[in-house]
Amino acid sequence: METATASTSFPDSSSPRSGRLRRFSQLRAYTQNISSGHRSRNSISSRVPWLSPSPGTDSTVTQVGNSTAPCPESDQPTLSRYTSAPPASSHGLGIDQVSSTDSSHSTPPNESNESSRTSNVMARLRSASAVQGRPSRTLGQTTTSDAPTSSPDPSAATNEVLESVDTPTNDIQEGDSNQPKQKATIRFFPYQDTYQSSRPSLPFVPVTRSLPSESCVVRVGRYSERDGIPIPNPAEPSDAPVGFKSKVVSRKHCEFMFINGQWHVKDVGSSSGTFLNHMRLSQPGMVSRLYSIKDGDIVQLGIDFRGGEEMIFRCVRIRIECNRSWQQQPNEFNKNTENLIQNLGKGDNVDYAGCRECSICLGSVLRPYQCLFMAACAHVWHYKCISRLLHSPDYPMFQCPNCRAFTDLSAEVDDSNDQDVEARRAASANVSEEARSETQTPADVPAANNDAQQPPAQEAGRPEDSELVTDVENLHLQEGQLLGADTESRGSNSPAPDSSSNDLARSATINIPGFQPTLPLNVPSGRSSHLRADTPVRSETSDDNPLTPRNDSGPLAFDGRATMQ
Amino acid sequence: MGSQKRIGKELAELMESPPAGITVNLVDEANMYEWKVLMDGPEGSPYHKGKFQIKLVLPTEYPFKPPTVSFATKIYHPNVTNDDKGSMCLGMLRPDEWKPSSKIGAVLEFARQLLSEPMPDDAIEGRIAEQYKNDRKHFDEVAREWTRKHAS
Numbered sequence: 001m002e003t004a005t006a007s008t009s010f011p012d013s014s015s016p017r018s019g020r021l022r023r024f025s026q027l028r029a030y031t032q033n034i035s036s037g038h039r040s041r042n043s044i045s046s047r048v049p050w051l052s053p054s055p056g057t058d059s060t061v062t063q064v065g066n067s068t069a070p071c072p073e074s075d076q077p078t079l080s081r082y083t084s085a086p087p088a089s090s091h092g093l094g095i096d097q098v099s100s101t102d103s104s105h106s107t108p109p110n111e112s113n114e115s116s117r118t119s120n121v122m123a124r125l126r127s128a129s130a131v132q133g134r135p136s137r138t139l140g141q142t143t144t145s146d147a148p149t150s151s152p153d154p155s156a157a158t159n160e161v162l163e164s165v166d167t168p169t170n171d172i173q174e175g176d177s178n179q180p181k182q183k184a185t186i187r188f189f190p191y192q193d194t195y196q197s198s199r200p201s202l203p204f205v206p207v208t209r210s211l212p213s214e215s216c217v218v219r220v221g222r223y224s225e226r227d228g229i230p231i232p233n234p235a236e237p238s239d240a241p242v243g244f245k246s247k248v249v250s251r252k253h254c255e256f257m258f259i260n261g262q263w264h265v266k267d268v269g270s271s272s273g274t275f276l277n278h279m280r281l282s283q284p285g286m287v288s289r290l291y292s293i294k295d296g297d298i299v300q301l302g303i304d305f306r307g308g309e310e311m312i313f314r315c316v317r318i319r320i321e322c323n324r325s326w327q328q329q330p331n332e333f334n335k336n337t338e339n340l341i342q343n344l345g346k347g348d349n350v351d352y353a354g355c356r357e358c359s360i361c362l363g364s365v366l367r368p369y370q371c372l373f374m375a376a377c378a379h380v381w382h383y384k385c386i387s388r389l390l391h392s393p394d395y396p397m398f399q400c401p402n403c404r405a406f407t408d409l410s411a412e413v414d415d416s417n418d419q420d421v422e423a424r425r426a427a428s429a430n431v432s433e434e435a436r437s438e439t440q441t442p443a444d445v446p447a448a449n450n451d452a453q454q455p456p457a458q459e460a461g462r463p464e465d466s467e468l469v470t471d472v473e474n475l476h477l478q479e480g481q482l483l484g485a486d487t488e489s490r491g492s493n494s495p496a497p498d499s500s501s502n503d504l505a506r507s508a509t510i511n512i513p514g515f516q517p518t519l520p521l522n523v524p525s526g527r528s529s530h531l532r533a534d535t536p537v538r539s540e541t542s543d544d545n546p547l548t549p550r551n552d553s554g555p556l557a558f559d560g561r562a563t564m565q
Numbered sequence: 566m567g568s569q570k571r572i573g574k575e576l577a578e579l580m581e582s583p584p585a586g587i588t589v590n591l592v593d594e595a596n597m598y599e600w601k602v603l604m605d606g607p608e609g610s611p612y613h614k615g616k617f618q619i620k621l622v623l624p625t626e627y628p629f630k631p632p633t634v635s636f637a638t639k640i641y642h643p644n645v646t647n648d649d650k651g652s653m654c655l656g657m658l659r660p661d662e663w664k665p666s667s668k669i670g671a672v673l674e675f676a677r678q679l680l681s682e683p684m685p686d687d688a689i690e691g692r693i694a695e696q697y698k699n700d701r702k703h704f705d706e707v708a709r710e711w712t713r714k715h716a717s
Contacts, residue, residue, distance in 0.1 A: 192661075359666035360628060362574050388629065401665040 183237060183325070184258035185210040186218065189397070189406055191298050191319035199308050201300075201317035202246050206397055206406065211258055212237040218256040219268075220301070222249045244316045248272045248302030254281075257290070263322045264290040265299060272302035272315075295323050296404070321406060327377050334378030340366060341374070359402050360385035377405040568627045572597045575669050584674050598623045602673060606716065607681040611708035612640065615716030619653075619676070621669065631663035634676055639715040641708040643683045643694035654689040655679065 188207040192200055209218045216239035223243030234240065250270040257264050267274040267281040267288035274281045274288070277298055282288030293299070297320045305313040327334075340356065358365050358381045365372055371383035373390065379402045390398055396410035576597065579589040586605035593599065600621040606612030618637040624630040636651035646652045656662055657675060688694030697704045 359664075361571050362668075363570075404664075 183210045184214065184263070185322070185325060186256055186258075186263055187321040187324075187406065188242065189319040189321060191317040199304060200314070201308075202244060202311065202314040204244060204316070206408070207242050208234070209239060209242070209256075210234075210237040211239055214258055216257075218242060219252065220244070220249075220255065221251045221253045222246065224251065244301065245312065246302065246314055246316055247312050248305050248315050250302075253301050254299075256293075259290070263293050263320070265293050266290050270302070272305075275300040293320050293322065295321055324405060327403075327405060337374065337378040337380060341372075341380075356380060358382050358385050375400045375405070376407045377403050379403065568623070568625060569597055571628060572623060576600075579670055579673075584670055584677070586677060587673050589673075592620070598625065598627075600669075604673070604677055604680070606712060607677055610681045611705045612642075612680050612712050612716070615640075615712035617680075617716050619673075621673070623669075628665040628667075631658040631660065631667075632669060632672060634658065634672065639711060641693065641704075641711040642680070643685050643688035643690050643697050644679055645689070647690050647693070652689075653679070654687065656684075656687060 186209055188204075190201065190204050190206070211218070218239050219241040221241060221243060223245045250272065252268050253270040254265055254267045254274040257266070265274065265276060265281070267286070269282075269285050269287050271284050273284065275298075276291050276293065278300070281291060299318045299320060301316040301318070304315050308314040337356070356365055357363060359379070360381050363382070365380045365382060372380055373383045373386045374380045375398065377400050379400055386401075389401060390409065392398075396408055398407050398409050399405070400407070576589065576591070579587075583589060586607060588603045590601045590603075591597065591599065592601045600623070602619040602621055604617045604619055606615035606617065616638070617640060620635050620637050621632055622635075623632045634653040634655060636645050636653060639651065641647070644654045646654075653676060655672065655675060657664075657667060657672065683694075683697055685694035685697045688697075693704070696707075
């Protein structure tokens, strides 16, 4: 096993021609994977180091490229691994470009077509500029004088290079360039390789590390009591070492570091090896160079010893989650979701652009009166649909079935407010004010209809006042009810309580300008008792809580279905 | 059951606007979990002009568990087992790669894509994959032969 993997790391002895062909076919497979939205297992081919990176030359390059502290000697074999050809050939360069777009590519940010279309354009522009920005660097290494993209090479490889330059990458780079201040966060999740070996790896609690500063390094090694009990998910930024209780993990095994917006892993001389997507990084006891890692990569520490039957001899397989910070900041997708949720149940007039469906049942999540669940990544499902993923054996860890982001459902609620949130809250408060006045109007209409069925004396008012009348009547009925609570029992037998409540009603309505005070007086005594009988219902539904919109016309009133029928 | 509702939705959608070269039907009208798919061999591939019958079986846990795709028609392909099962190895159908948000339409389109561009590095039939990689001409010949014999 060890020798086998070691030889895949340095297969420089293979014949160049067949090796090159094989790379092309892998490449084709890879681009095909990407175009079909499928995350490939062959992501080894995406790991191509930049030839001779000089840190901080220009921003596009440093974002895309990986190793910033390379040792040139060790770069050489890895390059030949991908090209199996002299580095001067334009083939090699072409493949480098493909791989650069690949390595920056991870799972698509969301399922929304619109936003991915826009990011598509962005990505195209970006990758185009990245290509333009690169030749100066590559020329320094190679002896050919033409720029890689413009080299008139008719082979299929260059075609595919051009194609893959067009393949949509995602917003990771965008997010990185927009928020230079963001914290570098990396998370480790246990990964069970169900594909090749069915043997389980070491289970562990997911670990989160946010670096306090860019120069910090997350050290990974065997768990030791002397280090104290490590906190898997500290609330504060921390670069505390990560320990695993396995004998196949060396005390100092590997390190993760964040350099120029890119996470890297490095074996620091482990005896049983660090594997990045099944590729061993260094010989036993040797320090490896830096390897860039991306979201979804699998890092394996050590190899199962004695078949891994005992827990303590199992290797550790880590699924890396990084570069996800674009998901945690306000972005187009989650802002859009916020809007949708705010507008939920506000009738047909609301803009439902970017309408979403529940990816489990393919039904709309925008019907009012549904129990929804929104994950931290702003994907939304019906609670009923998603519940079996929530209450899984992995609880409290939840993996979004749309974007595979992990969240800890038991995590403390983050109620820290920054200015942005405050501003938005103020804005949304205004919106809800307006919305309230809007939603109350249709609710008042049925009330007016109710009154229209009542004696003609009610309809005497001027038409534009009719709404006011009903409002005011609600008011006086409510006040009458205070008094009517005990007069109810005496009921309609004696007219005395009626007249007293009418008096009170008059005093309430008399101040309304333009209102004809005679109207309430005209109410027959029999009717007022009838009205009083249905006041409790009203006070429960609407008057207690003015925020609750009234709905007197049935359960479908806000649904939009009522109008369709 | 929730899965039936979703399957019904997807079936209706696929019947109404089927993807190119793919027709979808139920094996048995009463059972929504077994689909009969007819796939035309894509142009430019050795499977061109062949009609391949595919059985698509949905688990009751669908969409939480992936569907299985198997070729009822014999086909010479590195990613399809060369036995009477004809199971197809699709990356997106692996349990750890599967997402509930993937739809059957996407699965079928991916399967058809795999006919035009086999993935020898992800192969299930190592010998055919080896041949595909090293002796493409011969592979095409055999695949065309099989298509003529079994799929027309």
